[in-house]
Amino acid sequence: FLFEGGYVGVNPVEGGAANVCLLADYAAFARGDRDPMDMVHRLMQEQPEFGALLAGATFVDGSACVVAGVDTHRPLRPWQDVLCLGDTATMIPPLCGDGMAMALRSAELAAPLTHAYLTGALSEAAWRDAYTRQWHAEFAGRLRTGRLLERVLMQPRWNDWALALGRALPPLATQVVRLTRGGVPAVDSPSGR
Incomplete structure (x- = not known):
């Protein structure tokens, strides 16, 4: 699901659970008060299909994780002193x-x-x-x-x-x-x- 400054996806995992993962620039993240769950809830309201997909979902407390400074355009280097997988x-x-x-x-x-x-x-x-x-x-x-x-x-x-x-x-x-x-x-x- 696309939104201004990023996109979000939902992937099923074991036990009937799902993983919600999003990639956002800083401005989009700041619109969610820099809180990942606030951002997910805001996107559920802004994106009807996304909201419908997560309707009734129970979020696992403490499971939200934020990673900053991700270089999405790192060079392709399959060998960096060692073989890289x-x-x-x-x-x-x-x-x-x-x-x-x-x-x-x-x-x-x-x-x-x-x-x-x-x-x-x-x-x-x-x-x-x-x-x-x-x-x-x-x-x-x-x-x-x-x-x-x-x-x-x-x-x-x-x-x-x-x-x-x-x-x-x-x-x-x-x-x-x-x-x-x-x-x-x-x-x-x-x-x-």
Whole structure:
């Protein structure tokens, strides 16, 4: 859900609970008296769909957490003296979907290269270069798209226009979402089919 200066999302977690996470600039946060729960309640009133989604929800006391100074445009650095997995390599824009899936995929890329290095088949430089190359091939495009989309949607004068364009041209909106996601690898079924 978009609002002036940020966006908020709701993700289901275990036990029927949900995690509410928002990204806001300082001005938007200050409008909520710098209190995360005040901000959530204000957004529930301002955003009818968001409010309906959380209608009747019970908030867990003491569960609100604020992180400040998040650099959402950190350089893409999959190797920083050591191999970096997931969001240790860069800030993953929430619009890129499941950051945990990206972390697991980066581990999947790293595993055979790390094995080759540890068994002497690759030098450290070759290990670093191969992982960096594979990481960029896998993630750089979707991260670039996610960051661009985030910049557009965080600007009030652009977000309404972009959302209207997406509603008018659903295939375009679908393609933009695909550009922020990775492919889904084929998995053998247990039945062997």
